[in-house]
Amino acid sequence: MFRDSVTAQLADLPLGDLRIFDTVDSTNDELARWAGQGAPDLALVIADAQTAGRGRQGRHWFTPPQAALAFSLLLRHPLEAGDHFPAPQTAASDQVGRLTALGALAVCQALESQYHLPAQIKWPNDVLLSGKKAAGILAEAQWENDRLLAVILGLGVNISPAAVPPATSLIYPATCVETVLGYPVDRLNFLHAILAQILQWKDRLAEPAFLRAWEDRLAFRGEWVTVSGETGQPTYPARLLGLDEQGCLKLQDPLGRPVTLRVGELHLRPGFEEV
Numbered sequence: 222m223f224r225d226s227v228t229a230q231l232a233d234l235p236l237g238d239l240r241i242f243d244t245v246d247s248t249n250d251e252l253a254r255w256a257g258q259g260a261p262d263l264a265l266v267i268a269d270a271q272t273a274g275r276g277r278q279g280r281h282w283f284t285p286p287q288a289a290l291a292f293s294l295l296l297r298h299p300l301e302a303g304d305h306f307p308a309p310q311t312a313a314s315d316q317v318g319r320l321t322a323l324g325a326l327a328v329c330q331a332l333e334s335q336y337h338l339p340a341q342i343k344w345p346n347d348v349l350l351s352g353k354k355a356a357g358i359l360a361e362a363q364w365e366n367d368r369l370l371a372v373i374l375g376l377g378v379n380i381s382p383a384a385v386p387p388a389t390s391l392i393y394p395a396t397c398v399e400t401v402l403g404y405p406v407d408r409l410n411f412l413h414a415i416l417a418q419i420l421q422w423k424d425r426l427a428e429p430a431f432l433r434a435w436e437d438r439l440a441f442r443g444e445w446v447t448v449s450g451e452t453g454q455p456t457y458p459a460r461l462l463g464l465d466e467q468g469c470l471k472l473q474d475p476l477g478r479p480v481t482l483r484v485g486e487l488h489l490r491p492g493f494e495e496v
């Protein structure tokens with residue numbers, strides 16, 4: 222049933238190949254196994270439910286049946302298609318943050334086009350609706366020295382309330398599309414809209430238009446945020462200004478000095494917390 226509906230819904234998209242599961246451990250893990258056996262560029266793994274869904278920094282990602290979207294797309298040599306990045310060459314490790322942004326931007330644009338919902342990107346990988354997390358992106362890269370061979374772009378979207386984990390288990394407040402919208406959505410139609418956005422941007426990651434579309438949706442622009450690293454590391458306040466040319470986050474400390482954050486083990490929270 223899930224398999225037939227997904228197959229029919231995605232029939233017109235130029236995907237490399239498609240594997241559909243009622244339940245899988247993690248679509249990222251399943252796609253990594255398949256990639257090792259030669260899955261083509263734009264191979265997609267989708268599951269109705271995950272038993273070991275993963276978020277960033279090893280966190281668990283909750284995916285009960287019929288309530289969420291959980292899928293992973295393989296992008297082979299993703300920074301080598303389309304326009305090249307302007308000289309001086311940005312390190313591939315800096316460019317790779319754009320792939321996480323590709324997923325987040327696609328979800329935002331699909332929410333806008335399908336439901337007229339204004340969505341924001343909590344840099345680097347969360348999609349917010351009404352200030353709460355509704356989707357997360359887990360991009361995992363395969364390198365050969367400093368050459369990026371492939372990226373598995375994993376997306377998880379909370380569609381209905383059953384997908385939202387209990388508040389006690391959350392480090393950031395969460396919501397789902399249906400709660401914000403106020404009515405049920407066709408999850409596979411939404412899946413199609415997200416994938417269509419990814420496909421139309423994936424070879425345009427070096428374009429200023431991509432950076433602008435991403436920056437336009439950045440959450441907390443102009444606001445004070447608290448930047449925190451790994452658990453136990455010191456936090457500090459900063460004002461969020463926007464993105465630099467590499468897609469790194471530009472901030473200013475309380476003395477007006479510039480601070481730049483690369484995609485790494487960092488989190489942002491709204492407000493100005495005591496440190």
Ligand code: BTN
Nearest residue numbers: 247249274275276277357375377
């Ligand atoms: C995060 O917010 O920390 C990222 C969450 C990413 C979850 C998705 S669900 C599909 C894919 N498979 C996984 O195991 N994780 C990603």
